[in-house]
Amino acid sequence: MPETPAIRTEKLSKRFGELAAVDELSLAIPAGELFGLVGSDGAGKSTTLRMLTGIMDPTAGEVFVLGEDMRRAGEGVRSQLGYMSQRFGLYPDLTVQENLRFYADIQMIPRRGREARIAELLEFGKLTPFKDRPAGKLSGGMKQKLGLACALVHRPRVLFLDEPTNGVDPVSRRDFWRILYGLLAEGVTVFVATAYLDEAERCGRVGLMHRGRLLACDTPKNLRGILKGGVLELATADPRHAVRALSGAFPGGSVVLFGERLHLFAPDPQEAEARARSVLEAQGLEVAVRPVQPTLEDLLVSLLREQG
Numbered sequence: 001m002p003e004t005p006a007i008r009t010e011k012l013s014k015r016f017g018e019l020a021a022v023d024e025l026s027l028a029i030p031a032g033e034l035f036g037l038v039g040s041d042g043a044g045k046s047t048t049l050r051m052l053t054g055i056m057d058p059t060a061g062e063v064f065v066l067g068e069d070m071r072r073a074g075e076g077v078r079s080q081l082g083y084m085s086q087r088f089g090l091y092p093d094l095t096v097q098e099n100l101r102f103y104a105d106i107q108m109i110p111r112r113g114r115e116a117r118i119a120e121l122l123e124f125g126k127l128t129p130f131k132d133r134p135a136g137k138l139s140g141g142m143k144q145k146l147g148l149a150c151a152l153v154h155r156p157r158v159l160f161l162d163e164p165t166n167g168v169d170p171v172s173r174r175d176f177w178r179i180l181y182g183l184l185a186e187g188v189t190v191f192v193a194t195a196y197l198d199e200a201e202r203c204g205r206v207g208l209m210h211r212g213r214l215l216a217c218d219t220p221k222n223l224r225g226i227l228k229g230g231v232l233e234l235a236t237a238d239p240r241h242a243v244r245a246l247s248g249a250f251p252g253g254s255v256v257l258f259g260e261r262l263h264l265f266a267p268d269p270q271e272a273e274a275r276a277r278s279v280l281e282a283q284g285l286e287v288a289v290r291p292v293q294p295t296l297e298d299l300l301v302s303l304l305r306e307q308g
């Protein structure tokens with residue numbers, strides 16, 4: 001018999017009035033996987049996490065974690081989950097160590113072994129030298145690492161993280177991911193919501209979410225393969241004029257304005273570059289063209305375009 005997935009949802013949905021914040025999300029995440037739910041702001045990631053952790057009831061559909069129905073789950077399963085939300089509650093006046101003790105109290109960690117666990121977590125997050133510093137005086141990256149340490153105090157089997165490295169510097173981000181890999185090696189299932197494509201690259205599997213819907217779910221390598229051909233970045237003095245001119249020459253949605261630059265999705269980038277140049281030159285517009293690595297947004301745009 002196949003092993004029960006650590007996380008399973010079946011047509012999981014949440015509506016807020018007319019808005020489908022999460023729309024028929026079906027996922028199966030095996031134990032020990034590092035899964036990334038990726039999407040821009042408002043995609044529905046936080047709402048998904050709230051339902052996965054049993055904090056919010058779905059409007060429809062099913063949600064199971066460690067085989068337990070989270071719509072009815074009691075403390076039994078919750079004590080095996082760790083959750084670091086975007087507004088994770090650290091106490092700014094308490095020191096790093098006191099915050100950890102506070103969470104150990106909430107999780108009812110027995111006194112025996114508690115200090116050893118706290119020391120271990122401090123080491124894990126390279127926070128030992130800062131253990132007596134008030135949490136409010138930590139850098140952004142250290143705060144996030146302390147938040148993670150607090151979420152881990154009770155050794156959860158499944159860890160949910162909501163955009164944990166938002167606004168964190170690159171070095172702390174690397175530290176953070178090193179910790180996540182350490183957890184993975186211990187067999188913890190990690191579910192991380194992120195808006196960063198480079199973080200998605202680090203996950204075993206990734207779900208791309210947009211307006212509540214799961215557009216694709218696969219390994220990063222397979223997801224990159226979805227974008228057939230390549231992406232060209234076009235810089236011109238008048239990008240809006242350029243979009244109008246190009247949209248006649250390329251099929252609907254192939255030309256997208258990204259800030260002041262254009263992205264052109266092209267099955268054959270060389271041919272597309274020549275065609276774009278001649279269209280723009282005919283309009284008297286100079287253009288600089290270079291191939292770019294597809295971004296998360298490119299992937300999303302391309303997927304949405306394919307779906308019409």
Ligand SMILES: Nc1ncnc2c1ncn2[C@@H]1O[C@H](COP(=O)(O)OP(=O)(O)OP(=O)(O)O)[C@@H](O)[C@H]1O
Pocket residue numbers: 016019021039040041042043044045046047048163
């Ligand atoms: N309690 C609520 N009441 C009404 N609408 C809500 C509520 N919570 C979320 N929404 C809406 O549902 C949609 C999805 O929000 P959600 O927070 O899940 O997205 P997200 O992908 O986590 O983005 P962010 O990173 O900005 O939180 C958004 O349009 C949001 O405005």
